[in-house]
Amino acid sequence: xxxxxxxxxxxxxxxxxxxxxxxxxxxxxxxxxxxxxxxxxxxxxxxxxxxxxxxxxxxxxxxxxxxxxxxxxxxxxxxxxxxxxxxxxxxxxxxxxxxxxxxxxxxxxxxxxxxxxxxxxxxxxxxxxxxxxxxxxxxxxxxxxxxxxxxxxxxxxxxxxxxxxxxxxxxxxxxxxxxxxxxxxxxxxxxxxxxxxxxxxxxxxxxxxxxxxxx
Amino acid sequence: xxxxxxxxxxxxxxxxxxxxxxxxxxxxxxxxxxxxxxxxxxxxxxxxxxxxxxxxxxxxxxxxxxxxxxxxxxxxxxxxxxxxxxxxxxxxxxxxxxxxxxxxxxxxxxxxxxxxxxxxxxxxxxxxxxxxxxxxxxxxxxxxxxxxxxxxxxxxxxxxxxxxxxxxxxxxxxxxxxxxxxxxxx
Numbered sequence: 509x510x511x512x513x514x515x516x517x518x519x520x521x522x523x524x525x526x527x528x529x530x531x532x533x534x535x536x537x538x539x540x541x542x543x544x545x546x547x548x549x550x551x552x553x554x555x556x557x558x559x560x561x562x563x564x565x566x567x568x569x570x571x572x573x574x575x576x577x578x579x580x581x582x583x584x585x586x587x588x589x590x591x592x593x594x595x596x597x598x599x600x601x602x603x604x605x606x607x608x609x610x611x612x613x614x615x616x617x618x619x620x621x622x623x624x625x626x627x628x629x630x631x632x633x634x635x636x637x638x639x640x641x642x643x644x645x646x647x648x649x650x651x652x653x654x655x656x657x658x659x660x661x662x663x664x665x666x667x668x669x670x671x672x673x674x675x676x677x678x679x680x681x682x683x684x685x686x687x688x689x690x691x692x693x694x695x696x697x698x699x700x701x702x703x704x705x706x707x708x709x710x711x712x713x714x715x716x717x718x719x720x721x722x723x
Numbered sequence: 724x725x726x727x728x729x730x731x732x733x734x735x736x737x738x739x740x741x742x743x744x745x746x747x748x749x750x751x752x753x754x755x756x757x758x759x760x761x762x763x764x765x766x767x768x769x770x771x772x773x774x775x776x777x778x779x780x781x782x783x784x785x786x787x788x789x790x791x792x793x794x795x796x797x798x799x800x801x802x803x804x805x806x807x808x809x810x811x812x813x814x815x816x817x818x819x820x821x822x823x824x825x826x827x828x829x830x831x832x833x834x835x836x837x838x839x840x841x842x843x844x845x846x847x848x849x850x851x852x853x854x855x856x857x858x859x860x861x862x863x864x865x866x867x868x869x870x871x872x873x874x875x876x877x878x879x880x881x882x883x884x885x886x887x888x889x890x891x892x893x894x895x896x897x898x899x900x901x902x903x904x905x906x907x908x909x
Contacts, residue, residue: 532768532770532773532774532776532777535768535770535776535777535785535789536768536776536785536786536788536789537785537786538767538768538786538789539767539768539786539789542767544767544768545768546768546769546770548770548773549770549771549773549840549860550860550861550862551840551842551848551859551860552842552848552849552859552860552861552862553846553847553848553859554902555900555901555902560842560844560848561902561904563862563904563905570908572908572909575908575909584764584767585764587764591793591839595794596793596794596837596839597792597793597794605758605760607758607760608758612758612760622792623792624765624766624790624792625763625764625765625766626763626764627761627762627763627764628760628761628764630760642908646903646907648902648903655902657902657903660908661903661905661906661907661908662894662895662896662905662906662907662908662909664862664894664898664905664906665773665894666865666867666891666892666893666894666895667867667889667891668889668890668891671889672889675886681885682885682886683885683886683888683889683890684890685888685890686890686891687889687890687891688891689891689894689895691895692895693895693909694909695908695909698903698905700902700903700904700905702902705844708844709844710844711844711845712843712844712845713841713842713843713844713858714841714842714844715771715793715839715840715841715842716771716839716840716842717769717770717771717793717838717839717840718769718770718771719766719767719768719769720766720767720768720769721764721765721766721767722764722765722767723762723763723764723765
């Protein structure tokens with residue numbers, strides 16, 4: 509996040525009191541710039557349309573020079589939450605935790621307890637993949653229909669955040685055309701998991717969100 | 724403690740290897756020499772739809788928003804969202820103003836305050852593609868412009884044109900057609 513502070517300056521940070529930073533990059537003081545800082549969340553139909561893909565990105569705005577030494581924090585769990593009964597309470601979770609160069613995925617499986625505290629649930633599907641190192645081809649593991657990836661990727665997010673900050677800071681009246689993608693040329697640490705829709709409800713609409721939780 | 728645990732693990736592995744002529748050092752996630760995942764993990768950050776905390780939560784409440792379960796977010800935050808929306812956008816300055824989804828400020832912020840992503844299991848998944856609305860989020864979706872249009876664009880996306888599109892419409896790298904879908908890093 510040092511890059512961002514450099515670009516924006518402290519004054520703009522103070523002025524941008526509530527239009528802060530998108531999509532979720534460094535959105536809140538407690539997690540800003542840390543290993544549990546979620547930058548983005550995606551959920552979409554897979555290449556195999558019987559599957560749904562979940563993507564969680566953390567540790568945004570990595571320069572190419574900083575990406576090789578970036579790593580997942582072994583004390584941080586990334587947890588995908590799935591509500592398939594319409595009450596915005598998770599019925600299923602997919603938990604991802606790194607250990608010694610591998611990412612361990614647990615689920616989809618019913619959580620032990622819902623809400624703000626989690627324990628690892630080992631009774632459901634388990635998928636283990638080698639964390640892809642910077643500069644290597646992506647390592648993908650598919651086990652019992654679940655595919656998993658973890659490692660550095662290009663940040664898929666795009667936004668002229670600098671101009672936005674200028675608007676909110678009162679030094680510009682609108683966006684430029686064309687705009688400039690503030691996130692161009694930067695990387696994130698990505699966790700991608702693709703699961704059969706049949707494992708998460710099969711049909712209808714789910715409500716889903718991602719959480720970072722630390723020990 | 725960590726060092727002690729490591730030493731113990733090494734000793735255990737040695738013993739197992741000594742007693743097993745064809746040991747291949749394989750260790751599954753729940754095996755006797757597998758990683759220890761015990762303990763309680765406590766919420767730090769969360770996210771459903773893009774930029775919601777960023778845009779609608781006042782600066783002193785951002786950590787609280789991240790540690791409020793979605794089922795409790797509407798009661799705790801809808802009023803704040805509505806105040807911030809009407810303060811920010813001229814498109815919601817007058818009573819009766821709506822966005823292009825026909826939502827007034829209360830209805831729009833009532834949707835957004837519960838920060839979950841609605842995803843269809845039955846077909847197209849997109850934040851908005853001109854036809855489908857809020858059926859997921861793909862990598863290529865121009866979510867910021869969609870949100871700017873819903874915040875600033877008024878009833879027909881025509882209001883405040885210099886605020887309702889950042890004119891960055893695509894990522895700086897092409898996405899992959901197959902898993903893991905995201906482009907290789909720079």
